[in-house]
Amino acid sequence: MKKTGIFTNLLCLQLLFFMTLSLSAVSQAKISFNVSFSKPQAHYADVQMSVSDINTDFIDLKMPVWTPGSYLIREFSKNVEALEAFDAKGSRLPSHKISKNTWRIKNGKSTAVSVSYRVYAFEISVRTSFVDASHAFLSPAGIFMYVDGRLNEPAVVNLEPYKSWSKVSTGLDPVNGKTNTFYAADFDILFDSPIEIGNQDIFEFEAAGVKHEVAMYGGGNYDKERLTHDIKKIVEEQTAIFGENPNKRYVFIVHNYNQYGGGLEHLNSTVLGASRYAYSSESGYKGFLGLVSHEYFHLWNIKRLRPEALGPFNYDQENYTTNLWIAEGFTAYYDDLILRRCGIYSPEQYLDKIVYSINTVENKPGNKIQPLSEASFDAWIKYYRPNENSSNSTVSYYDKGSLIGMIMDLEIIHSTGGKKSLDDVLKALYDEFYKKKKRGFTDEEFKTMAERIAGKSLKNIYEKYINGTEPIRYNDYFGHAGLYLVNDKEGNNSPHLGASASSREGKFVITSVYRGGSAWNAGLNVNDEIIAIDNNRISSASDIERILNTKKAGETIGILISRDALLQTIEVQLQPDPTAQYRIEVEESPTQEQLLVRKKWLKL
Secondary structure: OOOOHHHHHHHHHHHHHHHHHHHHHHHHOOEEEEEEOOOHHHOEEEEEEEEOOOOOOEEEEEOOOOEOOEOOOOOHHHHEEEEEEEEOOOOEEOEEEEEOOEEEEEOOOOOOEEEEEEEEOEOOOOOOOEEOOOOEEEOHHHOOOEEOOOOOOOEEEEEEOOOOOOEEEEOOEEOOOOOOEEEEOOHHHHHOOOEEEEOOEEEEEEEOOEEEEEEEEOOOOOOHHHHHHHHHHHHHHHHHHHOOOOOOEEEEEEEEEOOOOOEEEOOOEEEEEEEOOOOOOHHHHHHHHHHHHHHHHOOOEOOOEOEOOOOOOOOOOOOOOOOHHHHHHHHHHHHHHHHHHOOOOOHHHHHHHHHHHHHHHHOOHHHHOOOHHHHHHHHHOOOOOOOOOHHHHOOOOOHHHHHHHHHHHHHHHHHOOOOOOHHHHHHHHHHHHHHHOOOOEOHHHHHHHHHHHHOOOOHHHHHHHHOOOOOOOHHHHHHHHOEEEEEOOOOOOOEEOOEEEEEEOOEEEEEEEOOOOHHHHHOOOOOOEEEEEOOEEOOOHHHHHHHHOOOOOOOEEEEEEEEOOEEEEEEEEOEEOOOOOEEEEEOOOOOHHHHHHHHHHHOO
């Protein structure tokens, strides 16, 4: 539609109004920061914090102990040094720590204080800050303190890039008329807005009516035109599910290293880790697009449509939920499904990804021990702190959650005759809880909505597969689409040691023991050095495989080990291989109902 003169004038007035409002809001901010980098080669960020409108004789400054999206207490305050406080006249104020992440400033009658401190930043990850001579990446929860009781107040951040740096990339709103100065309406937004400062390669595009910036640090063999083309398709495909894109601007901060990975979602941005030379291989390139798809889907699922425990946040302690299998697991389901819908994966390639996930989940004994809902709740103490027994005792809420998303999707498509899918569940929840009720959903509210869209009870899925540990009957759901899961190892009677080992400082050492397997029952331990089997010297996994190929299940072998520098022989009775190797077969003569489900699911 062509704009009339009246419409144009009205638009200009609206823009002027919002600009004035923005400037007014900035002027009213009582908390501000200045971040500089006097010695970036030493990995420090220098922070100055100013607080006014104080009506008590002391204030408590706090550093978050975790960052949203990464469910682990990281103790960011451990990196803070040399905190000092001053009044408006420059006189030093008494300050001391009263807890691991809290500093008390005694300001007396002064209504304004200035605080300076340094943050050591030298951990490469998407969750933690990093500073060196080439750039600075600020993960805000580990950089900016907040005044206890004043999380809802706005904040202004001024950045002073090091002399050789020229660019800043962040989702924070820029302050009009001020270079490298940004505004956050509250600290939840500030902590959710990472900042990249340096000489990153920036390219931009528009998709779904939203301006997107991609900030590439570290170089690499990426093709900007190809990335732009494919990321636009991902953005538009995901936006179509929810009917709207809630941002006006979105920033991808990409850190390219020799070997790197991972991502962390934010309100209107994300931080991605990538291997700088992996873009030229199809697997590497599509893997990166899968990461883009995953983190972008979080724009809706978790950043807005969320379990009730995930916001507003308590930055002092864990924020527990049993629904990370929805927040992360469903996002893991959709990341590759979106690539299928975009045509980046063929139907066969997509099904291969599904099979890989099934093999991953079903071949870990912990899948039979830990319910999925419990895995979500215990993320804070288990998922991010794995040990040698984790595969025996835990299940990934990412991997199994994605499979629950898949079987729910197939069940809904089948039960509604192809009229509805999991898309409709998420869209309805987004409209109901984010847009209308402006809060997170409870466990029961999610289940109720899913059953309403499906037109049937999902009690079986919840009781057996989410809150229980029964094996998923995959073919009950694949069958809806005329697909069938086959285990190529079914009936396999070949012997299996039930332990993994690798070379460590010239020794061949056990690194994991499979629950209920041969090694587990015989008493082999992690950290045992394997020296010989039946008097045959062992130095590699291939040596073990060669010997096992001469044995049968039921036979006993003698394994000479060194445990704490003491030699002993462990007698191991070999059991059949308990692992599975799945693949998907396609029904040659599917019914019309099966074809309908298959077409809807795989976008054929």
